[in-house]
Amino acid sequence: MTRPPLPLLFASALLVATSLIGSPLVGQGQSVTGRLTVVWDGASGGPEPAIMLTDDQGRSWSLQADSATRRRLGPVTRWAGQRVRADVAAVLRPQGGRLRTARVRSLVPMAAFGAQAASPPAVGAVPWVTLLCKFADVPTYEPFTPAVVATVMGLTYPGAADFFRQLSDGVADLSGNAVAGWFVLPAPRSAYVIQNNVDFTRLLNDCTSAADAQVDFSQYYGINLQFNQALDVRTTPPYDQLSHGGQSGLAIDGVNRLFGVTWLADLHVRNYVVITHEMGHGFGWPHSSGPYGQTYDSRWDLMSVGYLYFDAVFGWLGVHTIAYHKDIAGWYAPGQVYAAASRDSVQLTLERSALPPPGNVRMIRIPLPSEPGKFYTVEARKLAGYDRGLPGDALILHKVDPTLGDRQAQVVDPDDNGDPNDDGAMWVPGESFHDVANDVLLTVLGSTATGYQVELEVGNTLTLLAGAASRLDSALVGDVAPRADSLPLTLRGRNSGATSWAATHGGGAWLTLSTAAGQASGMLRWIRDPTGLGVGSYIDTITVTAAGALGSPLRILDTLQILGPLSVAVTPLSHRDSLPQGMTGVQTDSAAVMLASFGSDTAKWSATHTSAAWLTLATANGVGSGFLRWSVAPAGLGSGLYVDTIVVTAAGALGSPVRLVDTLQVYEPTIDLACAERELMTGISCLTSVELDYLDATGNHDQVCNLGDLLAYLDRKGLTLIPPGLLKSSTVESGSRARPHPRPPRRPSP
Amino acid sequence: MRLRELFRLALIAGVSLSCGDGTGTVLPDPGPVNLVLTTPNNSDGALLLDITGGAVTSVQTQGYELAATPPGTGLRMLVRGNLVAGPIATLIVPDRHKLGKYTVTVLQAAARGTYQQLPLAGYAVRLAVP
Numbered sequence: 010m011t012r013p014p015l016p017l018l019f020a021s022a023l024l025v026a027t028s029l030i031g032s033p034l035v036g037q038g039q040s041v042t043g044r045l046t047v048v049w050d051g052a053s054g055g056p057e058p059a060i061m062l063t064d065d066q067g068r069s070w071s072l073q074a075d076s077a078t079r080r081r082l083g084p085v086t087r088w089a090g091q092r093v094r095a096d097v098a099a100v101l102r103p104q105g106g107r108l109r110t111a112r113v114r115s116l117v118p119m120a121a122f123g124a125q126a127a128s129p130p131a132v133g134a135v136p137w138v139t140l141l142c143k144f145a146d147v148p149t150y151e152p153f154t155p156a157v158v159a160t161v162m163g164l165t166y167p168g169a170a171d172f173f174r175q176l177s178d179g180v181a182d183l184s185g186n187a188v189a190g191w192f193v194l195p196a197p198r199s200a201y202v203i204q205n206n207v208d209f210t211r212l213l214n215d216c217t218s219a220a221d222a223q224v225d226f227s228q229y230y231g232i233n234l235q236f237n238q239a240l241d242v243r244t245t246p247p248y249d250q251l252s253h254g255g256q257s258g259l260a261i262d263g264v265n266r267l268f269g270v271t272w273l274a275d276l277h278v279r280n281y282v283v284i285t286h287e288m289g290h291g292f293g294w295p296h297s298s299g300p301y302g303q304t305y306d307s308r309w310d311l312m313s314v315g316y317l318y319f320d321a322v323f324g325w326l327g328v329h330t331i332a333y334h335k336d337i338a339g340w341y342a343p344g345q346v347y348a349a350a351s352r353d354s355v356q357l358t359l360e361r362s363a364l365p366p367p368g369n370v371r372m373i374r375i376p377l378p379s380e381p382g383k384f385y386t387v388e389a390r391k392l393a394g395y396d397r398g399l400p401g402d403a404l405i406l407h408k409v410d411p412t413l414g415d416r417q418a419q420v421v422d423p424d425d426n427g428d429p430n431d432d433g434a435m436w437v438p439g440e441s442f443h444d445v446a447n448d449v450l451l452t453v454l455g456s457t458a459t460g461y462q463v464e465l466e467v468g469n470t471l472t473l474l475a476g477a478a479s480r481l482d483s484a485l486v487g488d489v490a491p492r493a494d495s496l497p498l499t500l501r502g503r504n505s506g507a508t509s510w511a512a513t514h515g516g517g518a519w520l521t522l523s524t525a526a527g528q529a530s531g532m533l534r535w536i537r538d539p540t541g542l543g544v545g546s547y548i549d550t551i552t553v554t555a556a557g558a559l560g561s562p563l564r565i566l567d568t569l570q571i572l573g574p575l576s577v578a579v580t581p582l583s584h585r586d587s588l589p590q591g592m593t594g595v596q597t598d599s600a601a602v603m604l605a606s607f608g609s610d611t612a613k614w615s616a617t618h619t620s621a622a623w624l625t626l627a628t629a630n631g632v633g634s635g636f637l638r639w640s641v642a643p644a645g646l647g648s649g650l651y652v653d654t655i656v657v658t659a660a661g662a663l664g665s666p667v668r669l670v671d672t673l674q675v676y677e678p679t680i681d682l683a684c685a686e687r688e689l690m691t692g693i694s695c696l697t698s699v700e701l702d703y704l705d706a707t708g709n710h711d712q713v714c715n716l717g718d719l720l721a722y723l724d725r726k727g728l729t730l731i732p733p734g735l736l737k738s739s740t741v742e743s744g745s746r747a748r749p750h751p752r753p754p755r756r757p758s759p
Numbered sequence: 760m761r762l763r764e765l766f767r768l769a770l771i772a773g774v775s776l777s778c779g780d781g782t783g784t785v786l787p788d789p790g791p792v793n794l795v796l797t798t799p800n801n802s803d804g805a806l807l808l809d810i811t812g813g814a815v816t817s818v819q820t821q822g823y824e825l826a827a828t829p830p831g832t833g834l835r836m837l838v839r840g841n842l843v844a845g846p847i848a849t850l851i852v853p854d855r856h857k858l859g860k861y862t863v864t865v866l867q868a869a870a871r872g873t874y875q876q877l878p879l880a881g882y883a884v885r886l887a888v889p
Contacts, residue, residue: 686826689807690835709874717869717876720805720839724874730826730839733818 039097041070041111042119046257047089048209048272049290057414058255058290060085060116061210062095069210070095071110082116083412086293090258090267092119107200108208129267130339131292134182135230137162137169137269141190142216143237146197150237153278155188158235161279162186167323167395172285175394176311176329177340178365185228191237192219198238205241209272212236213257227262231269231291233284239274252277254287269293282315282327294334297407297418299429307420308400308430309390310334318398328398329362332372332388333409333418345371351378352468354503359389359404360460363396369460375467377447383410385444386418387451389460403435404453404461406442445470445559471502473510473558475533475565483570484539485607493523495534496565500555505529510555517549519569535567542571572607576663577614579603579637587674588643589699591706595640597627600669602657604634614659621653623673641673644706648677678703680722683731689719787854789816792886793846794863799881803842804871808884809835812861816851823847841871850886858886 043064057079060072072095074082094117101110139158143150163186164170170183194201194215201208201215216234217226226232239250253272258265269291277283289312297310307313311327312334318326329335336346347357347370360369373387386409391402406421421442424433436442438461441452450466476497484492500508511526512533519542524534533553551565579600586596604612615630616637623646628638637657651673658666678700685704688695696704701714707725708718723729794808811833818827823840825848838847852858863884868877 686837687828690826690828690837709869709876711876715869715876716805716807716837716867717874719837720869720871721874723839730824730837732825733827733829733836 042094044258045088045093048253048255050253063210069108069208072113089256131181132339136185137231138229139188139233140220141235142192144198148193159188180340189224207241227264233271235273250274250276254290282325286315295415298416300419329396333386347373349375349467354469356464361389361391363394379446400430469502471558473555473560474499479566481568486544489540492537495532498533499530512553515550520549537569546570575608576605577659577665579667583670585672589678590648590675591703592643595642597640599636599638616657618655624653643675646675648675789853791849794848795885795887796847797883802870805839805869807867809864818850820848
């Protein structure tokens, strides 16, 4: 909670606070399950709410999360009052306190605990009870009377009941506000405020328990806990005392639901701004702000800078909260929020936030197509009622991201000057807000006594579009036939039907615009004349103009290629494989077929070959340039040279047919006879698989290299066995059996 | 040949006498032993033989080509030619008294001309003292 700097610097409190981070007590992997309490306006001054948890043993936990975890968690307020499991990275505990502090990795909602969802509508009777609670170490200290508190909470200006009656336009009724107390807490202040860490849940439980005999909590929407001493102190300038607001689940007096809760320091008992701001958190509102990363910089919201109007009698008073928050609270009736469609065009009167007349629209919500889930809100603010502290009369826009943990709504301030409260963020008659990316155009047409007349155009900006940004055509050199082309032109948006367009081009003599002007959407037509043009590329630009249209002038690049006649080439034109006799696999080969010039993209080619059985065409045809593929298989071929011709044909193409000569050299592997004999006799591997294949292929063809294959080789070559004594020494174990060599697995086709 | 027969008979008698007194030593009988082939085919072109059970000092063939592992405690040998039944090779062994311990196995047989592997049923090779 921001307020004017106080003269007191709570230096000692700061020193204590900075020593809070104790040593880890429990390692990683622990989880704690219990009921979540969300508390805003923590001592660190950070924008995110504090997360408290009362575990199943009744112990209080303060859960801390780093910024990355916070972003991952999103708005934790949606889990307020619900049962969650906190997965703990480390547990820390301030010295001497019962409050446990844990650093969490994640929060996981558990089965419903009976509490209603966070931020229930604050509609109808939503009274708050204020409990006056005294710390046990100062049981007689009563710095103010219940009557004072009743006045502050009352229905008389500027009491809280009156304030929220005006903010809600009478929808929220706090006339049943009550005050109870004083009650004595069971423990001294030091048990609740431990080194500037507040045990919020214990304060809530102890204070409500002390009052339970006198208060029927089931009758109240919220609970103000008003203490007789200070709570914590801001740890950054101005080091002022803090009060807090939030939401917590309670099972009490026969109900088990979410309550709005405030924890109020004694200093703030008459501070209307602080009290209503914290009660706002109790209604489920986060802060709002400008777009500059600050929390308390927007003078358009009680939930940002609150001290906007100083009343000589009552001190600082707050302004209204923003329309987004009022919508969260359920304070707008059907018809008071205009939800713009993705394509929309409307004029309407937007009534001011404070003291609006009945009827008419209070808020416009505009979805952002480029940022799904986000939207703009538009609201009229005028100096009236509690809004008399505003910077001025104006239409105000906020950009809303509901997934943020805080400051979900941020003022739209296009001048980006760091001040969301000046003219740059205030839209007045005659001014327009234009979001080009999302095609949103908002114009303030005029002002009424209680609002503004606005015109909204969404997805309706006059826009000129073409079917393509460029065109390409080609013609055969020597052609004289004109070539017609066209593109659809689209005019959409406001006045598109009455908007004219006209086209010009850059002056290429080969291009003539045949339809060069029109009204509304239509076809742009032109003719390319290739007569007399030599081989090359000819480029011109067609420019289309539509006055006042987004996208105008629109340029279309037109290219005419003059090409030579179609030609075909194959590379390489010869190919040679050298493979061993007896090889049973296949060798695959390829050559590039290149079609060029006019019609090359759509020209067909095909290939044939002469009758060689050892050659098989795998890819024998295609369209446009590509690859010719074939395979050769030497199985069954004796050693020697084999030649075949592949003929590639492309009808009408220069160079067709193209002949590719494929040569297959089948060679006999050199066999080391001593090696072959030794392998046959001993079974010890000596020959290569190619040699084994070769011997069998030239032998008995039984798929195994064996004695018959060796015999055939000797006969064919006229060789004799190498006599004993000429063989190299080898060992034969007694009783071992030589075995035929099974043929190794066939090689995969290359 | 007659003298040789007589010599052999005398040697056998001597051995018998020696055995009879229960105290004598049987002298080794080194010498040649024929490998005698029995075959169901008349087209054998090559054989792969495995000889185990005792030492072999050397091996030679009688009109056939031969390849063999170095002699030792048994050997393997390839014999190539127009093989017919009967003696196909001669082994020199260190003690022919121990021929009964030797085993000769036909591991593969291949046919002349067709080079087909031949079924081994019906093949046998025995050791015979010349």
